Amino acid sequence: MKTGILIAVLIYEVVIILGVGLWLAKRSASQVHKEGDFALAGRNLPVPVVAITLALTVLGTAHILGIFELSWFLGAAAIWFSIAHVILLVMVCLSTGLWVRRLGLTTVPEILDLLYGRITRLIVSCTMAGVVFGILTLETQGIGIIISSMTGWSIRNGAVVGAILGICYVVFAGMKEVGWLNLVNAIVMYLGLILATIFLAFRLPGGNYDSVAEYYTSSGNDFMLSIYGTPEIFFAFALGTTIAVVFSQGINQMLMQPCMSAESEKTIRRALWIAAPLNGMFGVFAVVIGLTAKTVPEFAALGPKVAATTMLVNYLPPWLAALLLASFLAAILSTFAMTSLAPATIFTVDIYKNLYRPKATEADMARVMRITIIILAVIAMTVAAFLPPILAAINWLFSWLVPVFWVVVFGLFWKRSSTVAVSTLIAAWIANSAWSFTSLPQALNMADVPNAYVTLAVTLAVGVIGNLMASGSGGFFKAAEYRARLNEQAAAAAD
Amino acid sequence: MNKRLQPPINQLGVETMFWSIFVDSLALILAILAVGWVVAYLIHRRSR
Incomplete structure (x- = not known):
């Protein structure tokens, strides 16, 4: 067990949650006197802020642990999960984001209600809740992988602790913080991953990645070094992922929000030129780390799910390993919070209040929501124990x-x-x-x-x-x- | 499965694995952006 790294990771989580919480409290206190300004500022975001928010909000377990895992089987072609997000950002910044802004709406159910009425809205909301719950099970697995890398426990035991940590996070951090925490963590994670790629090279023979390339070339798997893979991989994974990501996330709430807050439509169009490369290039670092882990026998023996993260823990300087894993964990915990709260809210508002207890008070609803979150987290923990491949599972969920x-x-x-x-x-x-x-x-x-x-x-x-x-x-x-x-x-x- | 699609960067003589993946990806991303921009421009011009 890497006790030092584990303690540093926990300190990072506590400091960042408290820090962002205090900053937000101070910020909202100072905005009481100028609420009008705040409302206007909400529609006045400049290009860099819109671009960074768009690029980083979609970074989660799939971008990190999913690419680590899949590069084990497909090689560099696993980067198509990131490339699919580049195409998604093109779609959002040049079409859907502009449409939603023009309509003055913010959510997919609102659009469906406007176009087709309440029944269509209800059907889609229920399916979306199911998909979001599916993503929650993958986030639980992600927390399990990170904990497993630091402690040496099995991923299943890590997922149990992870689900408990996730519930605590939802209770203590609260939803207002989650968006900001995601952004802070994504920046730390991005910089950490770039540094990790550099430091990792120093630990390899010759101080570069030639030994990794040699491993794949000598074993007749040189297709794994190409981002285009083979025709079969390109058809089944690259194009399949692109369709799943682009058409499922094209009107994604997380991506629509920054578009609604942008200064103008021109701001959204310009933001694309920063957001797309920023998001797409993240995959380069993830793929290189994933490919490297397979070539080192002591980590290869651990299997595709934990090889890369365990390698980072063992090969990087402790401060960098702690920072990187802490940001991974925090990013996954944030997504855990959002994905557990969304179906819990739908159940509490649309089913419990609407169908069973129309006179339910705020306190009743808060209690039901807390119980729902705990039940969902326990079910997610059970499903996570089956350890489905992350990117295959997320593409399946997106296809709905x-x-x-x-x-x-x-x-x-x-x-x-x-x-x-x-x-x-x-x-x-x-x-x-x-x-x-x-x-x-x-x-x-x-x-x-x-x-x-x-x-x-x-x-x-x-x-x-x-x-x-x-x-x-x-x-x-x-x-x-x-x-x-x-x-x-x-x-x-x-x- | 062993038939590999040739990445363009290898034809330029860049051999390091990291840079090969980096440059291939960057070129692909820029190409996607350029195509997206042209398509959006044409649609916008037609709709006017």
Whole structure:
């Protein structure tokens, strides 16, 4: 057990949580007197702030531990998880972020409500809660991996401690802090990873990465050194991941928020040129560390999940290892907090209050929410014990949200028919279930085809044919309601 | 699975693994940005 590093990591967590908490308390106290200024400042973020926020908010377990793990099997092509996020940022900064800003909305359910009504909103909210819970199980596994690297415990035991830590984090840190903590940790993590790549080279023979390249070349796996991999990897992983990430996260709440706060549409477009390289290049460092871990026998023996993090603990100077692991852990804990609170809130507000206890008080709801978080964390801990491969699991989860993106696009630009929208969503989800839980892919001799391809194909087929056949209102951007909405916003801005 | 897609950077003679992955990725990211920008520009121009 690396006691020194473990203590340093825990101190970092406590200091950063308390530090950000105190800073936020001081900041909100000073803003009581100038609330109007604050509200205006919320829509006045400049290019660098929008860019950094966009680039770093999506960095989590999958970007770090997922790429470490997958580079073990696919090599440098694992970087396509990061590249897919570059394409996602292009989509957000040049289209979806601009649309959402123009509509004056902030969330996906709000957009669906506007386009198709409450039933579609409810169906999508429930599915999103399920997907978010799935991500929670992966975050729990991530905490388990970090704890395992520092203590030598199994990942399963680490996940148990991790879930308990996660619950404490939600209780003590609170939601207001999570966004800011994420940003601070992401900056520390990014810089730490760059330094780690440099320090790691010094520990390798010759003081560079030539021995790593030699390992893969001599074993006939030189394709693992190319970010394009092989045609099979490119089709099944690179393109599959791109579809899953771009069409599931294209209207992601975390990415829409900075767009709504940007100074203007031009600010969002300019932010892309900083945000995309910043996010995409993160994968380079993760892939190089993941590839290196496999070439050192003592770490290779530990397997793909903990080899890279254990190597960092053992090879880096203690201060850097502690800083890096602390920022990994804090980033994962922040995401744990967000992903446990979101389904707990949906259950408490939409199910408990709406269906069972309409007269529930704030205290009742807070109690139910706390109990829900604990139950969710315990279930997540149990699921995490099965240790699914992180990137494969996250791509599978993302594939559930692919039809939501297209239903929004159809409604904004083409036609609004709630029957077609609901049919498209349900058809895509049935197809996704059949592809995941039956032997249909094997029967069709298409076992290598990722789920995202299937949901995309069914979504486009049902959505396009349905909209061609069914009647419905025209696309929202062509409607009089949209022009009226723009006029209202312009009038409100003038006031 | 052993058939490798040639990364362009190796043809430039850069041999270090880290720099090879770094430059390939950077080139790909810039290409994606350029294509995205051109497509967005064309759509914007057409819609006007």
